[in-house]
Amino acid sequence: MTGHSPYRHVGEIARGGIVCVGDHASSFVPDDVPLGIAPELLGKHIAVDIGVEGVAEEMALAHGIPAHIACISRLVCDLHREEDSPAVVPAASDGFVIPGNVDADVEERLARFHRPYHAALGDWLDTAQPELIVALHSFTPRLESGGEERPWEVALLYNQDDRAARHAIRLFAEEGLTVGDNQPYSGKQLNATMNRHAEAHGRPYLTIEVRQDMIECGADQTRWAALVANVARRTLLALKSA
Numbered sequence: 331m332t333g334h335s336p337y338r339h340v341g342e343i344a345r346g347g348i349v350c351v352g353d354h355a356s357s358f359v360p361d362d363v364p365l366g367i368a369p370e371l372l373g374k375h376i377a378v379d380i381g382v383e384g385v386a387e388e389m390a391l392a393h394g395i396p397a398h399i400a401c402i403s404r405l406v407c408d409l410h411r412e413e414d415s416p417a418v419v420p421a422a423s424d425g426f427v428i429p430g431n432v433d434a435d436v437e438e439r440l441a442r443f444h445r446p447y448h449a450a451l452g453d454w455l456d457t458a459q460p461e462l463i464v465a466l467h468s469f470t471p472r473l474e475s476g477g478e479e480r481p482w483e484v485a486l487l488y489n490q491d492d493r494a495a496r497h498a499i500r501l502f503a504e505e506g507l508t509v510g511d512n513q514p515y516s517g518k519q520l521n522a523t524m525n526r527h528a529e530a531h532g533r534p535y536l537t538i539e540v541r542q543d544m545i546e547c548g549a550d551q552t553r554w555a556a557l558v559a560n561v562a563r564r565t566l567l568a569l570k571s572a
Contacts, residue, residue, distance in 0.1 A: 341396030381545030485510030
């Protein structure tokens with residue numbers, strides 16, 4: 331299976347407004363990419379940001395926020411890494427070895443998945459000229475390899491540009507949620523897609539991490555899509571009035 335697209339678009343873009351990006355929304359592995367792992371691992375966070383695809387689709391179809399959604403697993407090629415990152419084709423993740431990636435042809439994976447994904451995302455954003463980008467991810471309540479329980483229900487990540495994040499942190503907190511500020515990951519170290527497509531172009535963005543147990547089922551995905559859409563719209567209004 332060599333023709334599988336690494337991305338798809340949901341919803342109609344219009345110039346301005348808000349768009350959504352889901353780099354880790356899929357657990358799909360093409361037949362000709364042997365990872366050498368147990369099939370059940372494809373349902374874990376090492377392979378996919380659980381719940382993100384459903385939230386992004388709902389945002390696009392029910393809330394008018396079109397989405398650029400990844401269609402391959404992060405274990406095949408991590409689209410949210412720079413091309414020269416050792417983790418762009420991960421040999422291990424959260425304590426699990428990925429045998430098929432140990433001696434993988436990284437250049438072939440980049441040419442087949444990473445570059446087309448980002449070229450299409452760049453063109454899509456150039457057409458949309460969005461006023462705000464929502465980069466949607468999810469995180470585990472606790473890493474499989476150990477560590478502390480993660481208390482945050484939602485978090486905002488950012489690198490240098492925190493102008494939208496500051497508003498969203500406040501707005502999610504006003505909803506009674508426990509909000510992480512550059513937790514459990516720091517956008518100053520891990521912000522590849524938004525560094526390239528938002529910060530490099532001066533586009534405001536929200537990198538939103540939702541704890542995966544909050545969005546595992548369809549009803550919760552519907553609820554969170556409405557919440558994220560509402561916070562994004564209120565953030566955009568706050569940016570415009572600043």
